[in-house]
Amino acid sequence: MDNWKDIIKDVKTHQSQMDIHSEWEKLHLKMQNRKRKKTLLLMIPLIVSTVLIFGYFPGFFVKDKSEDNENLTHDQGIPSKVQFNRTDTSKQGSDGVAKPKFLEGGNQNLSIYVERSTKEITGKKHGVEKASSEFAKEVPDNSRSLIKPTSLNEIIEMTEESGADSPPQKNFTSAKQRIFAEIEPIPGKVYQFPTIFKQPVFAFSNQFLEKGKTHFGASFSLGQTKYQYEIHDVTNFSIKNILQKEVIPLESFHIETAWYKDFGVGFHGKIGLEYSQINDMIEHITQKTLYSTAIGTIEQIFNEEGEILNITGEKNYYSIIESKSVRYNQYQRLGISLGFMKDYNFNDFKLTIGVSKLLPIFHQNKGFFIDGVGQLAAISNQYQAGKEDWSGMVLLAYPFSNGFQLSCGYHLRYNSISIPVLYTRNHYTHSFIINMHYEIPNK
């Protein structure tokens, strides 16, 4: 019994043999991986909040339109729509039709022209409206000849003929319509002139920002198919064979914030900032054959008397040793993503098909690859920015919803990495992805 207690005591303090150095290396690697994952998990809410903050940024650019119009028209002495429609009974003409202040006296033809410009202000939005409002001042004389002047009194008389019982206000509105009908279309270049020179990029920017929408998206791969590298620029068949190893894709994810621009008929374009991380694993199995020769009895012959005749000789043996090496690689990219998509609607579901391209501005690679002579080399030393191509095609299905959308679908990714002097490596990855999409409302 005492012995048993001693054994238990020994078990308690027992130390197992281990390769401390290699075990520490493994532990160290594991700790780093966990730290990276932890950092990444902490980064996600940070990215989300950053995107949400910047999602409201366009709101600062887009000013209140009505305020702008008021200021503009007052500054230039041009009446706004409100002023135009207001009837001043104290200043009604002899025909009982209310006339706006600016129509009284002076050159009536010019007044008609100013009125037209005022309608442009109130009828449209965005930057063009400001440009056209300035037309009254800026339009060159030769352009005015394009407008066929019509006497206001003449038109008002025509209006009265068509509906003598209509109230003055109504008559006036009708007269206004007729005036516009008499104006010939003004060539586009006349309108564009002030657009370009008087309201430059900022006006266009306002228009773009209002029509575009900010989206935040993230996609995670749930399952991917194995693939093989397509190796180019290597003539040695055996080395090419070594390089063409099957790659097992591990987890990958993409996070992006992008401007979506609607082109109509379900077409969208996007430009944004994307972070992509792809992890993969390469199993490399090599077989080595070892030959050995044994010298000894290879045959025994027993005769009738039981005597043994041994025949000695050489016997060749061979053994095949299979060794496996596993390499884990990680590719991180931060870049500008460009995409073009088309939406199809099916009852309550939406199907999106699109193509995208990533233009990396920052890249980080971890892991090892086999170089052109079959030796292991660090990826980070060889891969170069700008020598790669990341493209993709996506097919997503999701129910209609406001703002937040969760979808799943198929993602085809094409990667091409060129390692200078050595070789170019291409591959396609097919993956099933889950995608999260949030449309940030513009203010």
Added chain:
Amino acid sequence: MPKNLQDIIEQCKKKDRRGQKALFNLLGPTLLSVSRRYSPQGIDPKDNLQDSFIKIFNRISSYNSEKGNIESWAKKILINTSIDKLKKHRYFFFPEKDMLEIHAIDEMEQKANSDHLIQLIEQLPDGYKQVFNLYEIEGYNHQEIAGLMGISESTSRSQLYRCKQLLQKMISKSNHTMNNHLKAL
């Protein structure tokens, strides 16, 4: 406590890699033995050891040398990690007597008794292994084991009894000298 160990702990508290490596060198072999005893079938004891060390390094700031030595503290973390893994993966499996499969170990003769016992414990079914380790080696009572593993006290008692029977059979198959000691249990 030697001053050197205190320095190592202080370095670990500052997340210094050299200190962490020194602590791993110091405790690694002992904890690997514990991990071998506690790791469930299908989980590499070294993986379990790595996970435990990550927890040890993360929680070392809460270690108080006045309450006990670092080895017992680290061992406790490893035991809890192993039991958590068992619970998480639902590895608790208490086989019936008829289902027991006994593996003979013939090449154990030359090995030390404690090493032999650890190898036999490694082969035990997971549920037996935990109960035996906690009761016989760590000195827990059945109430504590029941609380720790989430089983009833009677289950703990019956599992320990069956575990000892199984160990006796294993020892007798391996013709080890320790057989006599185990018969006396």
